[in-house]
Amino acid sequence: MSQHKVVLLLGSNLGDGKKNIEQAIEMLKAGGIEMLNISIFLTSDPVEFVSSNIFCNIATIIRTHLSPIQLLDFVKSIEFEMGRTSDSKSSGGYKDRIIDIDIVKYDELKFISERLEIPHTKHLYEREFSRVLLNDVIKQNIKHIV
Numbered sequence: 001m002s003q004h005k006v007v008l009l010l011g012s013n014l015g016d017g018k019k020n021i022e023q024a025i026e027m028l029k030a031g032g033i034e035m036l037n038i039s040i041f042l043t044s045d046p047v048e049f050v051s052s053n054i055f056c057n058i059a060t061i062i063r064t065h066l067s068p069i070q071l072l073d074f075v076k077s078i079e080f081e082m083g084r085t086s087d088s089k090s091s092g093g094y095k096d097r098i099i100d101i102d103i104v105k106y107d108e109l110k111f112i113s114e115r116l117e118i119p120h121t122k123h124l125y126e127r128e129f130s131r132v133l134l135n136d137v138i139k140q141n142i143k144h145i146v
């Protein structure tokens with residue numbers, strides 16, 4: 001079974017954001033996901049919608065045998081189990097959420113479907129908080145290799 005290196009971004013702006021993210025990480029691990037590195041926690045204002053709730057965010061590099069769609073289904077099941085009832089793609093916009101798990105990169109794959117786009121260009125190029133987290137987790141990854 002082949003292993004894939006994937007970058008995920010996790011965010012929460014309802015309840016205790018850090019605790020929500022830690023719970024999601026534990027659920028990922030319980031599902032067989034190997035955590036290679038986890039970035040610093042970073043707070044940020046909501047992007048592309050208005051809310052008074054601040055986000056708590058992290059980036060993580062994982063290893064998985066799941067395909068991109070299998071991984072998407074798995075992270076969506078975690079979001080649902082934690083209480084997220086709607087997805088921004090299906091609802092047509094962003095709103096407050098207890099947990100959000102985005103697949104940012106999957107090996108060097110370029111993949112586009114109705115449900116998933118890899119790489120996630122908004123997180124790679126447009127969102128400042130994402131770039132900070134991705135730089136942090138990538139630096140940690142380099143330190144582990146050296």
